[in-house]
Amino acid sequence: MSNNNVPRVAVGVLYSQEDRDTALSVTSAKETGHDFIILPITHSDYKRFLFDKVEDNKEKRLMEEWRNGKPFLKNDLIIQNNEHVDYLVGKISDWIDLDSSNHQVRTNSEIALNQQFSWAAHLGLTAIFVPTPTNSFLNYARSLNKILGNSTYTHIWMRIPIINEDTPYSNDIEMWEKWNKFRTFCENHHKLSIALELSVNLPDDVYLERWFAEPIKAVILPTKIFLTNVKGYPVLSKKHQGFVKKLMKYKPSFVVFDDMTSKHQDVGFAAYQEYVRHINRTMPEPNQIEQFGNGYQDFLQSPLQPLMDNLESSTYEIFEKDPVKYALYEKAVYYALLDRVALESNEITVIMVVGAGRGPLVTRSIKAAEKANRKVRIYAVEKNPNAFVILQNMKSEVWGDKVTIVFGDMRKWKAPEKADILVSELLGSFGDNELSPECLDGAQKYLKPDGISIPSSYRTFISPLSSSKLYNEVSAYKDLVHFETPYVVMFQSVTELAKPQEIWQFEHPNGSFVIDEEENPVNNYHNTRYSKVTFNITNSGILHGIAGYFESVLYKDVTMSILPATHSEGMFSWFPIFFPLKVPIYITSNSTLNIYFWRLTSSKKVWYEWCVDASLTVGSETKSYGSSNIQNVGGRSSWIGL
Amino acid sequence: MSNNNVPRVAVGVLYSQEDRDTALSVTSAKETGHDFIILPITHSDYKRFLFDKVEDNKEKRLMEEWRNGKPFLKNDLIIQNNEHVDYLVGKISDWIDLDSSNHQVRTNSEIALNQQFSWAAHLGLTAIFVPTPTNSFLNYARSLNKILGNSTYTHIWMRIPIINEDTPYSNDIEMWEKWNKFRTFCENHHKLSIALELSVNLPDDVYLERWFAEPIKAVILPTKIFLTNVKGYPVLSKKHQGFVKKLMKYKPSFVVFDDMTSKHQDVGFAAYQEYVRHINRTMPEPNQIEQFGNGYQDFLQSPLQPLMDNLESSTYEIFEKDPVKYALYEKAVYYALLDRVALESNEITVIMVVGAGRGPLVTRSIKAAEKANRKVRIYAVEKNPNAFVILQNMKSEVWGDKVTIVFGDMRKWKAPEKADILVSELLGSFGDNELSPECLDGAQKYLKPDGISIPSSYRTFISPLSSSKLYNEVSAYKDLVHFETPYVVMFQSVTELAKPQEIWQFEHPNGSFVIDEEENPVNNYHNTRYSKVTFNITNSGILHGIAGYFESVLYKDVTMSILPATHSEGMFSWFPIFFPLKVPIYITSNSTLNIYFWRLTSSKKVWYEWCVDASLTVGSETKSYGSSNIQNVGGRSSWIGL
Missing domain, CATH: 3.20.20.150 (Divalent-metal-dependent TIM barrel enzymes)
Incomplete structure (x- = not known):
């Protein structure tokens, strides 16, 4: 070889x-x-x-x-x-x-x-x-x-x-x-x-x-x-x-x-x-991911802001090439269709693809319906005018009448009927960091009360990370803003000081919020999160920041993950996310490390704050020897626009 | 009361x-x-x-x-x-x-x-x-x-x-x-x-x-x-x-x-x-020092650079008011005169006051000679043209013929004869930080081989200091330079984490260097210093920086000190010095703290570098849990011009 x-x-x-x-x-x-x-x-x-x-x-x-x-x-x-x-x-x-x-x-x-x-x-x-x-x-x-x-x-x-x-x-x-x-x-x-x-x-x-x-x-x-x-x-x-x-x-x-x-x-x-x-x-x-990531190792990228910015065609192009992700979505839609109506029934299942982009999930939904031998009516909702041009082409050249395309923000669309299945691909490396929760809360009004959301849930994980390489990359900017910004990175020169742990999750549809007359949530407090996780650090190392991953249940057994232990094999759409620390903290062996993480919101934006605290047990006493500030207070340095 | x-x-x-x-x-x-x-x-x-x-x-x-x-x-x-x-x-x-x-x-x-x-x-x-x-x-x-x-x-x-x-x-x-x-x-x-x-x-x-x-x-x-x-x-x-x-x-x-x-x-x-x-x-x-210092508590002052800058009249004015310092100098000159020549001898003792300023040490030397009943010939050397005007007035109005005044840098003066006693007041809060060693090395060529230098030695002390007040003052400048600069400060909102320890000393006259044809040292390496001191920290606290003090032997038993334990009572000429740390370090109770200090030199300047390292003993293992960088590398932020 x-x-x-x-x-x-x-x-x-x-x-x-x-x-x-x-x-x-x-x-x-x-x-x-x-x-x-x-x-x-x-x-x-x-x-x-x-x-x-x-x-x-x-x-x-x-x-x-x-x-x-x-x-x-x-x-x-x-x-x-x-x-x-x-x-x-x-x-x-x-x-x-x-x-x-x-x-x-x-x-x-x-x-x-x-x-x-x-x-x-x-x-x-x-x-x-x-x-x-x-x-x-x-x-x-x-x-x-x-x-x-x-x-x-x-x-x-x-x-x-x-x-x-x-x-x-x-x-x-x-x-x-x-x-x-x-x-x-x-x-x-x-x-x-x-x-x-x-x-x-x-x-x-x-x-x-x-x-x-x-x-x-x-x-x-x-x-x-x-x-x-x-x-x-x-x-x-x-x-x-x-x-x-x-x-x-x-x-x-x-x-x-x-x-x-x-x-x-x-x-x-x-x-x-x-x-x-x-x-x-x-x-x-090199395997497919390594090939795809070649040149991206340890390279800091700003996470996408698809809600505020319109993605470019080349970005869609790259992500559509993922050999695994869309296969998982197709599988999820397939099983959802099977569960939704009996084979003998002639009922039509309404699928709405929200944030359809250039249409890959529409294509996969059609395939799933064919395989499942179910009748479907599909809506594709997209707010990016450039991507919508492609959707129009797809409809006229490929999909035909069974797909209705809709231009607009999924949170504001007045749907003509309610959906059985709501399909979306709004997840970021940290799960909720591209505002999937907020978007799907808005789309939920046109999902039937017993309807299915694909994905149905996603969980976020973090682990303490050591990487002088990444730290130097961030500090090269010589300002506070970059230390309080998360980055999407293909990790290479890194060591995890402990295995990842879950910090929070989101589920869809979500029955926990009060709606206004437009059927939108009256505010976004139900999507805030706060979590403290404790890591036992066996071997000493320098803590330079926090790694983030997600795991998602698309539908029942169909899961999708970028968490190292359960990573969907061959899927390259997401690199992990990295939250830096302003000041690296030396963690001695046998330390206890608490990491605190927040997802916070105002009416205009969503942001994360994070901080850490390391301690050591000496005899019967716990000595806290190293803490960070709370980083990105009030979203001053980084946030995602609603 | x-x-x-x-x-x-x-x-x-x-x-x-x-x-x-x-x-x-x-x-x-x-x-x-x-x-x-x-x-x-x-x-x-x-x-x-x-x-x-x-x-x-x-x-x-x-x-x-x-x-x-x-x-x-x-x-x-x-x-x-x-x-x-x-x-x-x-x-x-x-x-x-x-x-x-x-x-x-x-x-x-x-x-x-x-x-x-x-x-x-x-x-x-x-x-x-x-x-x-x-x-x-x-x-x-x-x-x-x-x-x-x-x-x-x-x-x-x-x-x-x-x-x-x-x-x-x-x-x-x-x-x-x-x-x-x-x-x-x-x-x-x-x-x-x-x-x-x-x-x-x-x-x-x-x-x-x-x-x-x-x-x-x-x-x-x-x-x-x-x-x-x-x-x-x-x-x-x-x-x-x-x-x-x-x-x-x-x-x-x-x-x-x-x-x-x-x-x-x-x-x-x-x-x-x-x-x-x-x-x-x-x-x-409030006592005299408190009265004098009122308004100066925790106020950061840059140390004087008398060699590079000419002091202002008001600066001389303030320091001349010290009730203790000049009395100590007078005492030192008095005992040196007693030791130098027997009472019955008619010999003239040559005193040279180098860096005479506006003349306080000249006046005190004359007084000491009168008290000791010894004959003296005094030279007063001063490089500051403005102070020299005052010296001229003093000579014509007060001192008369027994004092010869000389305008120029003491390191370059070609003296007409050699001195028995060399008197100087070149000490800074850190002892050597106003370049007393370098100046006296230069003046030494016109001191007789068995001559006396007043001061004859000075020792420098440091201690670990906690003061969020001082730290905030320094960080308000928001730049690296201020974190790597020592300040003269009247301490108030401070806690010493351990008692001061000596790091180095200087003695005069100094026989350890090789001289050139001008009788000056061929270089300044003999005045570099490097010291590591270890402090046992009993109670936890935040280390914000390092306090510095000096203790000096003027002559034999006549000493002068700003070290808290031995402070010359009522003397207010010097506040302590403060070397900040860029990042405060939390010191847990029962820690060992090493402080490393350097005095370094090039042909143009003298500067200090400092760093710290804290560790904790857990069982038989020593765990180093907090270190600073080496601050002020190469004198990049602060230095004293030669």
């Missing part, structure tokens, strides 16, 4: 030996099929400038001269010019010791770091490989943060081993915690990324998954993690393969790290990169 | 009975000497609009009409017009139940709240008294938050009992935690304030003090907390008196709450407010 459409994966190399010649290294890396090489910027001897044992005044003076910005000597540099720049990632010296207790070593380490970085930036290297933080790393974080603030093009790849090899079993989460703290101190800078180094033993899946929410730009494969196949070639274990394949979705660069274990010398060093490319080529073909 | 200069304190009244007539109530409140009255906006019968048991359709229709905004009936209102508006605080009905599990009660409570609030705002009431949050209060917070977002003039006074009377001993901090959560959900809105209700038993001082960092607009004194003196008049216990006096510094309104205990009926209801005014009149006179 080879997949030739997959783009070529970038595979580079990192050697253990520090003091290499650039030209020779580049040549040998190219010969062994690598796309780039991570090379130290200076020779190891440059370490003398730490001056950690300065005694006499002459040496002290030399040190101060160096500190005052003496240029590199040519012999100190490995990367001496910009000849091979496109082929290189610069490596900062491992010996810099920014958190030394010695003021001199600390100061000189920072100067050396700045020097190396500034030379690499001057040459135009686009990525710099920096050392793993040690246990105490605050001064390292500060120094790097300063560099990040000044750098325009250069990205930082921070070497992060997936497990701390010294304590491989006891402490699986330690490296993530360390990384997390480091980037928090650095304001989640978007140019600070991870070069994730795999280990011989990988931690449990739950610990692997948390890395998917992180900005991984490179994956380091030390040669020691490779096994040997029967032909003597390097291969990865099933578990490593699985993880590498998952990582490949995020399109990182790969780096073969020659750790001098020399396990596969007979087959040559090229074998590692060939194997990585082989894994990439044999990735399974 | 009566203090007639104290401004009149506002004392109002709150009655237990709900259904009162406004005109009568106002008259009786005035007759008993009160300045205002807290009065319910509607009669208690208005509760019928909760419609908590709506059965038939007719009543349902009535409810919906009311929900749709039917105006108040005149009879439902207690406050019916704006006749007594300046005398009234409106009270929201206690029966509103915003967190009811019943959708109808919840919805109608919010409508009633909005109605009452909007009527009060319409009348122009400037304050609204709202009920204490119950155990579940999220929907209450959301509803109030919405109102806060829309209100322009009206302030909210939230009734907060200082202890939850149901569990008076076990749970002293519960009410503060509740309040804290409530206002966090409400984005720390500046119009949401506390009406703090005192109880018969007051909690321990440490729990009382945390309220000083909160926005207390009113203090409620229920009549039951009053004792009876020998004449039968109401008085407060010593502990209550002490707390009330402390609260009076924040100038809240007081409210006598007639809780129907009827303890002092013989002496009349006026006796309570008279007693409160009596306490206010007999407050101790």
Whole structure:
């Protein structure tokens, strides 16, 4: 099952030996099929400038001269010019010791770091490989943060081993915690990324998954993690393969790290990169949803406002292509027809499709009626004048007399008769967020008292979400409004901190409201909702926002869902929805997280508000340690017009 | 000890009975000497609009009409017009139940709240008294938050009992935690304030003090907390008196709450407010520092930049008035002179006053020499051309020949001889923050190798600070720069979460740097500092920023300090310094708080960076639950020019 459409994966190399010649290294890396090489910027001897044992005044003076910005000597540099720049990632010296207790070593380490970085930036290297933080790393974080603030093009790849090899079993989460703290101190800078180094033993899946929410730009494969196949070639274990394949979705660069274990010398060093490319080529073909969503991963879209705005033809076009959704609707109408009248009866069932768009539900209703062998009279109501043109064409060319098309808002239509079945497709990613409840309340007046609404109900679910990627996307707007706006997103770089839970539901027809003389609800308070759900958070993580999903009963057993656990297979009409938090909250392991959610309404609009509160139990005491504000108060930043 | 200069304190009244007539109530409140009255906006019968048991359709229709905004009936209102508006605080009905599990009660409570609030705002009431949050209060917070977002003039006074009377001993901090959560959900809105209700038993001082960092607009004194003196008049216990006096510094309104205990009926209801005014009149006179600081409490000032800017005459004028500081300097010079030469010796001691300003240290040095009976030759070096005019006057009119005045930067002056004693007053609130280290490094070249610097050293201290007041002041600027700038502030509405700890010190003369041919340091790296201090936080609180202080040894035993524990009595030249945090961090009780602080330098400037990290020990595990970014990276927001 080879997949030739997959783009070529970038595979580079990192050697253990520090003091290499650039030209020779580049040549040998190219010969062994690598796309780039991570090379130290200076020779190891440059370490003398730490001056950690300065005694006499002459040496002290030399040190101060160096500190005052003496240029590199040519012999100190490995990367001496910009000849091979496109082929290189610069490596900062491992010996810099920014958190030394010695003021001199600390100061000189920072100067050396700045020097190396500034030379690499001057040459135009686009990525710099920096050392793993040690246990105490605050001064390292500060120094790097300063560099990040000044750098325009250069990205930082921070070497992060997936497990701390010294304590491989006891402490699986330690490296993530360390990384997390480091980037928090650095304001989640978007140019600070991870070069994730795999280990011989990988931690449990739950610990692997948390890395998917992180900005991984490179994956380091030390040669020691490779096994040997029967032909003597390097291969990865099933578990490593699985993880590498998952990582490949995020399109990182790969780096073969020659750790001098020399396990596969007979087959040559090229074998590692060939194997990585082989894994990439044999990735399974993306499924329909992945194909559809390609390019949309982690891309923030504003939810549709079909009531306020008229959808464009291309939007209808895309959604009509969903292979699953309309089949489910057809099935629902089919069963409803069967239940509605007996086969022998000659009665006509009145179906009203409200919000008919370009007519897919009309077509499906006709099909359902044919299959069910029932007589139907269909009305199609649509308020979008452009879509109505298509409806007119459909009626004259395809549907004919059995369909009556009506131009207008379903909430205001004076229907000539009452419907047996009301069919609508007004659901948004959050269920009610495209105002299905309000629209169907208005349409309900021309549904018979015992009539059927398809959908008959929908439930909304939320879960706590971690995703520095999405958070950075939102915060790039640098304003409050975007933090208080929900987005439709195809999740990729995310980790769910707990499984989704239901917050509320809507049912149709709805008998709970008082009507006015026009048979419309006298107000919309019956469609407000308020819910608190409690999540037990087992593993620590950063809460960046809240994911939203819906599950709908179209008719009896015919259900439609975008909730991961029950997702209607192959249906791509809805991505989940994402409600951001203004300030990310670090959730410690074994925390209790309360999420509060509101659906609120005025006479003009509907909006959501949300807030969270995290607590920890210490002995018999519950300590609440992190709360958000209530976001989007009064719908100040985002709302849906009625 | 009566203090007639104290401004009149506002004392109002709150009655237990709900259904009162406004005109009568106002008259009786005035007759008993009160300045205002807290009065319910509607009669208690208005509760019928909760419609908590709506059965038939007719009543349902009535409810919906009311929900749709039917105006108040005149009879439902207690406050019916704006006749007594300046005398009234409106009270929201206690029966509103915003967190009811019943959708109808919840919805109608919010409508009633909005109605009452909007009527009060319409009348122009400037304050609204709202009920204490119950155990579940999220929907209450959301509803109030919405109102806060829309209100322009009206302030909210939230009734907060200082202890939850149901569990008076076990749970002293519960009410503060509740309040804290409530206002966090409400984005720390500046119009949401506390009406703090005192109880018969007051909690321990440490729990009382945390309220000083909160926005207390009113203090409620229920009549039951009053004792009876020998004449039968109401008085407060010593502990209550002490707390009330402390609260009076924040100038809240007081409210006598007639809780129907009827303890002092013989002496009349006026006796309570008279007693409160009596306490206010007999407050101790403010000390010199309080007098000097009056009007400056919690006011953010930018630290001086004497090196970059020339100080104004009025600034010198104020600081020269300090009764303590110059006496300490005189003492230090006196002892240094005694140590420097024997009395019988006829040797002349060379004193150089660097940064002489308008000359106070010159005058004090002359006095010290006279007292010590030592011969001196004094140089006064000053770079501010305006101050130098005054120095010229002083020389010709007062000092005469024994003083040589020099115009120029002390770091560049070519002195004609070397000094025995170098006297300077370059310290800022944070010790080194007005660049004393850099200036004295430059002046050191004309100090004899065994010469004395006054001051000889200074140490910097920090402590974690809670102050929603200061935080709101900083965030009012709505930009990053102000969050990354230190301020000089006379603390008032603050609580220290732990005692100050030392972070670093400077000593003069300083032998640790290499000099260039001009005898100046070749660079400034020796004046960088980095320190981590760990605080154990016993009681929970919100960390809004970091307080800074200094302690200095002028000479041997002569010290000068603005650290609270060792503050030089009566000295007012320095207020503490405040480094804000961009995002406040809630610190749970028994937490460990690490604060990291840097003093950093380039060739052009000096700046500070700071960050914090809070953790909690659960079993054997340390859980880090809250970190800040590293603030002011690279001095991007605040720095001191060299």
